[in-house]
Amino acid sequence: MRVLFTFIGGVGHFEPMVPLASAVAAAGHTVAVAAGPARREAVEGAGFTALAVGEAGPEPVERLPLAVPDRERDDRELREGFVRRGAAERVPLYLDLFDRWRPDVVVCEELDFGSVLAAEKLGVPWANFQVIASGSFVRPAVIGEPLAELRAAHGLPPDPGLVLRHRHVLFSPFPPSFRDPAFPLPGTAFPIRPPAGPPVPSATPTVYFTLGTVFNTESGDLFARVLAGLAQLPVDVVATVGRHVDPAEFGPQRPGVRIARFLPQADVLPRCDLVVSHGGSGSVTGALAHGLPTVVLPMGADQPQNAEQCVRLGVGRSLDPVAAGPDDVRDAVAAVLADPGYRRAARRVRAEVLDLPEPAQGVPVLERLAERGRPPSGAGARTAADRS
Incomplete structure (x- = not known):
């Protein structure tokens, strides 16, 4: 099985995925991680093949003053930065990458909407991976309109409730009680345990x-x-x-x-x-x-x-x-x-x-997704021989 993990944010959007990706590799499957060129070092440092998506740009290092927290500004950056710009730019890049690398299943970081749309367009099974603990930041009211525009631009059917975003499975490496009660996990959620090492007592707090x-x-x-x-x-x-x-x-x-x-x-x-x-x-x-x-x-x-x-x-x-x-x-x-x-x-x-399942228990979930394969026809479809 060939499993491609994708993320669009910073390293903090990649690190929660590492335990599951490591478990998939340990089970003998082929794993690669697609991300911006600036994240290659982090991906390879974690032991995975890095596939660059997009052009390398200068990494911002300027020290900035502390801004007053502004939730409307944050919503605007999510809507414009991650959907209207980020996803729009990445859909065609992912379409090309998926067709070249031939994943059997794609694990898309929660904010990597372009990866989900490309997988859906090509008929590649995908899973979402949650990286926002509370569940109340990435909301349909914020991302629904630009996602609808992007779906229409790529000939995908409307998804008014954004239900297709978690159609297959949503891996969640967070304690369920931490999620905002107003935004419960969907029925496709599969919780997995984040790293939780035993405490080491010290004499001084x-x-x-x-x-x-x-x-x-x-x-x-x-x-x-x-x-x-x-x-x-x-x-x-x-x-x-x-x-x-x-x-x-x-x-x-x-x-x-x-x-x-x-x-x-x-x-x-x-x-x-x-x-x-x-x-x-x-x-x-x-x-x-x-x-x-x-x-x-x-x-x-x-x-x-x-x-x-x-x-x-x-x-x-x-x-x-x-x-x-x-x-x-x-x-x-x-x-x-x-x-x-x-x-x-x-x-x-x-x-x-x-009490949450260990990451290794998520591997059979991905194996079952891969068994569904791609449809027999359509853009980027593969034959049974291709998947062997």
Whole structure:
């Protein structure tokens, strides 16, 4: 079986797919990952063949001031950036790639709408892979109109309820309780367990601080404010600032504070007691999969919705990233560490995560999709001999 994974976002949109892709490869199937040229290093670093989609452009490294969170702006960027531009540009590229690489099944990252439409147009079985934890960011009200326009442009039938987006299966690497109750998982959902290593006790409480891999360069002075607040607490601090931020710019730190560009989250989280983050889906899920409470400073995209779910579940607190000063960060972290209710709530979510099927259990799901094959006729159709 030839399985092609695709994603259109940053590395944070790829990492949740890695456990399933690894399980597919371990089962003896051929796996490749299609993404923008700038993501080749991350894909190959994870051990997969990378297939470039589109032209390589300059990677933005400019440090930007922190913008006031604006959900209407985020919806507009989702609608225009990921659908009207991103999907429209990628549909023809995927049509060509699918016809050349000949996947038996395609696993499309949740925001890679162009991959879904290309697979549907060619009759290739596909599965969606959820990368937004709360489920309330990617909404029909936001993406429905531009997707309808794109479907019509490619001769695909209308899909008013966007039901075809999850027609086959939706892999979801998030605890079901974290999803916004107003946006329940579809019946085609197949939950899989995200990485959840066992905790490693430490003598001193340890706080992990991250602003992810995209919003770290759009954070203004937020790194400095949070680090100043954490420095006032009797805790060890591990902070990651990303490849485009120099740890030296924050000056000398007291003993027990470590600032690095990057550290594997799987190595850091088992040794922590609390996570301070921007509320990205990967950061929040990583914390909860390890039973860790959190303090969230949501800046944009899916982060405000994730922060709301953290508060609803009682696993942490949310702060205004623009208004919060060092003392606010100090007080929020101290309060969450001191109240055992937050840790108990986080551990309940961890128990839910541990009950989810392992990624290897998703392999037979893809095998069954591949067995359906392509239709006997139509653009890009293959014969039984082609699939053997």
